[in-house]
Amino acid sequence: MRIAVVGSGYVGLVAGACFADLGHEVILVDNDQQKLAALRSGQVPIHEKFLPELLGRHRGNRLTFSDDLKEAAQLSAAIFVAVGTPPTERGEADLSYVESVAREISGGIDDYKVVVEKSTVPVYTSEWVRRIILRNGIDSDCFDVASNPEFLREGTAVTDFLFPDRIVVGCDSERSAQLMREIYAPLTDGSYYQRTDAIPGPDRAAIPPPLIVTSTKSAELIKHASNAFLAMKISFINAVASVCESVGADVNQVVHGIGTDSRIGGRFLNPGIGYGGSCFPKDVMAFRAVARESGYDFRLLDEVMRINEDQRQRFLRKIYNALWTLRGKKLGVLGLAFKGGTDDIRESPALFLVQSLLQEGSKITAYDPAAMDRARNVLGTSISFAGSSYEAARGADALLILTEWEEFATLDLNRLRQELKFPIVIDGRNLYDPDVMSAQGFTYYSIGRTASHPDGIPTPVAKNGKKA
Numbered sequence: 001m002r003i004a005v006v007g008s009g010y011v012g013l014v015a016g017a018c019f020a021d022l023g024h025e026v027i028l029v030d031n032d033q034q035k036l037a038a039l040r041s042g043q044v045p046i047h048e049k050f051l052p053e054l055l056g057r058h059r060g061n062r063l064t065f066s067d068d069l070k071e072a073a074q075l076s077a078a079i080f081v082a083v084g085t086p087p088t089e090r091g092e093a094d095l096s097y098v099e100s101v102a103r104e105i106s107g108g109i110d111d112y113k114v115v116v117e118k119s120t121v122p123v124y125t126s127e128w129v130r131r132i133i134l135r136n137g138i139d140s141d142c143f144d145v146a147s148n149p150e151f152l153r154e155g156t157a158v159t160d161f162l163f164p165d166r167i168v169v170g171c172d173s174e175r176s177a178q179l180m181r182e183i184y185a186p187l188t189d190g191s192y193y194q195r196t197d198a199i200p201g202p203d204r205a206a207i208p209p210p211l212i213v214t215s216t217k218s219a220e221l222i223k224h225a226s227n228a229f230l231a232m233k234i235s236f237i238n239a240v241a242s243v244c245e246s247v248g249a250d251v252n253q254v255v256h257g258i259g260t261d262s263r264i265g266g267r268f269l270n271p272g273i274g275y276g277g278s279c280f281p282k283d284v285m286a287f288r289a290v291a292r293e294s295g296y297d298f299r300l301l302d303e304v305m306r307i308n309e310d311q312r313q314r315f316l317r318k319i320y321n322a323l324w325t326l327r328g329k330k331l332g333v334l335g336l337a338f339k340g341g342t343d344d345i346r347e348s349p350a351l352f353l354v355q356s357l358l359q360e361g362s363k364i365t366a367y368d369p370a371a372m373d374r375a376r377n378v379l380g381t382s383i384s385f386a387g388s389s390y391e392a393a394r395g396a397d398a399l400l401i402l403t404e405w406e407e408f409a410t411l412d413l414n415r416l417r418q419e420l421k422f423p424i425v426i427d428g429r430n431l432y433d434p435d436v437m438s439a440q441g442f443t444y445y446s447i448g449r450t451a452s453h454p455d456g457i458p459t460p461v462a463k464n465g466k467k468a
């Protein structure tokens, strides 16, 4: 099938490349000429495992790039809209990009097409998209609007797309539902997984995902509710971690104990410095706004956001507790992106912490395996960038671990101790065992666990994050 994907960002580019790998002919549309030129010339503008391979396979044949949305719409049976939906000042989703795309698409609708929302949008957006297209003079028989929310995670986006737990498709007509079934058939009938050239997936790869057909409104709500629930899980465990710190319990043991309950599950129960990225913060806010608008006061979501904000402040206080004063202190920082495995620094808690520490007068040398170019655009020369974790640690008063890259969890601890001026590690991602760290000669602080010291004397319990 010929498909247009509008927006070649983290979602659109991955979706387009994966649709091409499923056998479809894909036109990727973007209005960013620089991005298009980079894509055409063989560059891969984002860091995602397997994406270079997929682009290499399909670029120029099943995957082409264009800035002509009208023509792409004309040529395609389905048009996936994957443009950004950033937050407005009031916390609502800014749908102006979606609206302008809907208007432009109208010019290309000359026979039946399905316009598919791939962007995360509030409930009723499909209604608005429909209205815009009708207002532009298109007959209602000529198109349907469907919702196909995307659940991929940056860092594992390609495998998430090709090996999803489920595919949600919101359709208000059987005709559009049928077209969506055809698009995803290579996944739902399992044929993709039989191919010898299929991208390798996780262990459960052999099980074809179910395709869940709902109304468009339900599909829109499924996406917002999923993200809000996951953010709630993260804030919940961070709140539990704070209690653990107050009473001297170990949050990792608590996570193991509750996460093995199959009703709860262990995923997204990783205590840390709070969620970030381009999705959770804006989607929780937008869902809060949608609920308010619809007459329901979803105060639980206020608390999810408050705990998340607080978690960064608690980590800052932890650094104070470890170092007493920050002015003039030299700090090594591992991780700048909002999480490991990605180069995305949007709403990154790591970046927030770095900027706060700079304001306190600290000097920072940071290392991130993928996000340094993007971070340099924001931080400029206010910090130094290192070529490795050890270089970031060199001569530092303490090392901060802010994202959970695998390579940060497997450092040579002997070498690290020798590089640091003082063997102090403040770990915002709980990558190490406190006992191992103290045995290796480190003073080690983490989240929801008692600090450990080389002499084995535990730190006095900190109450409410303040110095004991």
Ligand SMILES: NC(=O)c1ccc[n+]([C@@H]2O[C@H](COP(=O)([O-])OP(=O)(O)OC[C@H]3O[C@@H](n4cnc5c(N)ncnc54)[C@H](O)[C@@H]3O)[C@@H](O)[C@H]2O)c1
Binding pocket: 006, 007, 008, 009, 010, 011, 012, 029, 030, 031, 032, 035, 069, 082, 083, 084, 085, 097, 100, 101, 118, 119, 120, 121, 150, 151, 152, 153, 154, 278, 279
């Ligand atoms: N990033 C994620 O992990 C993720 C996961 C699931 C859902 N989402 C949702 O998907 C949507 C896109 O997110 P993203 O992270 O890919 O955004 P992004 O900012 O990386 O990409 C958006 C792209 O759309 C392009 N664009 C904007 N207006 C356009 C127009 N009028 N015509 C053509 N192109 C246009 C931009 O140039 C950009 O390349 C958002 O709604 C987001 O909430 C994101």
